[in-house]
Amino acid sequence: RFQRRNRPCRYDIDQFMPSFMSIFESLVPSDEEISKQKQLLTALSRLINKEWPNAKLYLYGSCANSFGFSNSDIDLCLSIDDKEMSKVDIILKLADILHAGNLQNIQALTRARVPIVKLKDPNTGLSCDICVNNLLAVVNTKLLRDYSQIDKRLRQLAFIVKHWAKSRCVNETYRGTLSSYAYVIMCIHLLQLRGILPCLQEMDPTYYVTVDNNTCAYFDQVDKLNSYGAQNKDTVSKLLWTFFHYWAYQHDYTKDAISIRTGRIISKHMKDWTRRVGNDRHLICIEDPFETSHDLGRVVDKRSIWTLREEFERAANILQYDPNPSVTLFEPY
Ligand code: CTP
Ligand code: MG
The missing domain is CATH 1.10.1410.10 (Poly(a)-polymerase, middle domain)
Structure with a gap:
């Protein structure tokens, strides 16, 4: 054919x-939108580091690779070295931390191929997905x-x-x-x-x-x-x-x-x-x-x-x- x-x-x-x-x-996203994304990354990092001082949160995907449209969701990756906890446990605990931090629409999707937590930040209006230890995506x-x-x-x-x-x-x-x-x-x-x-x-x-x-x-x-x-x-x-x-x-x-x-x-x-x-x-x-x-x-x-x-x-x-x-x-x- x-x-x-x-x-x-x-x-x-x-x-x-x-x-x-x-x-x-x-x-193309505006400078204002990009600074809102950075603001959310900082706020979430602060919240997570209170509980896990050695963990690090990375932006990846379209909002960090320069191929993102305006108004797209944000992809975040939590890098954490904890031999005791499984990925699912980390996801569940992360969801608890976020609950305490006044974020909205929090959902822990533990059964997805890539387990994630979804949330919405009422301050910036941004929605994001957080995955765990997916560092190849960051690279x-x-x-x-x-x-x-x-x-x-x-x-x-x-x-x-x-x-x-x-x-x-x-x-x-x-x-x-x-x-x-x-x-x-x-x-x-x-x-x-x-x-x-x-x-x-x-x-x-x-x-x-x-x-x-x-x-x-x-x-x-x-x-x-x-x-x-x-x-x-x-x-x-x-x-x-x-x-x-x-x-x-x-x-x-x-x-x-x-x-x-x-x-x-x-x-x-x-x-x-x-x-x-x-x-x-x-x-x-x-x-x-x-x-x-x-x-x-x-x-x-x-x-x-x-x-x-x-x-x-x-x-x-x-x-x-x-x-x-x-x-x-x-x-x-
Ligand atoms: N990714 C990957 N392997 C795939 C698909 C995605 O490693 N098979 C990672 C890449 O780091 C990619 C990120 O996941 O940058 C997000 O993928 P995708 O949603 O396809 O791209 P975005 O750039 O976020 O595009 P969109 O604007 O459509 O959200
Ligand atoms: Mg994406």
Whole structure:
């Protein structure tokens, strides 16, 4: 049903830059919102440290990786070294601490795949989820933020792709489509192939951490790389076209996996991702940069892969032919 094809980009793609940029601007959180997030982090840290002096609370996910929209929920991770308590016990005790601290709508979700406490802060109006000892997420948050500092086109492209995915309902992992985290990785990968971003994990490392026996190391002095992509003059409109073209018409779903760890396309065969194992079907393969056995596409099933590919094709065709792509692309599903 899906054909691979190479077609040249429409000649007038850049005329849509102002409209795509104004969509981007409209989604960026304000400075006021960012300072409210910091305020909440400080208040919660103070409350938690009274009970657990050695625990540390980290922001992760979209409010810390620079790919967050305005009004998004806040993801927090509590790092605590307590051999006596299980994760569930920690979650329950955390919920008690928060109750005493005058926070609202507190729910301890102890049976979720990743157990969390949900809450709402009446002072800032912000809602947040707190997980426990998920430090790999804190580290991959830093990797994404570091990539976004190198070339501003990454953040712009990823915002527009995430906005498209949310408008078209293909950003719902519980229904077999991809996480925001996966879409950002897809954008980084494309910019690596275009020579706009380097591969930080292939450079001499300046940052090292060991998390659950996993060594994470990469070059993180990104202020030294801020002219890295300058020789490539592609606009964000052009990159958007390239992104959807790649996923609609060029990616080889049977043989290829994308990997920002190597900055290359790698073979599914080498990863042993060619057949279904348990619930992991590997129908679209996106390697996690640190947990390399983890395929971010594993949530995709034999029905949702068609939904996704049809949406990639729709987007590619709109960017190629539609007179108003910056409107049509985001029409609600
Ligand atoms: N994460 C992860 N592995 C996944 C999915 C998510 O490690 N398979 C971590 C990442 O650190 C990511 C964070 O969880 O930054 C939040 O993931 P997600 O909700 O997909 O992304 P957000 O950036 O929070 O996007 P949104 O704006 O949609 O909330
Ligand atoms: Mg989130």
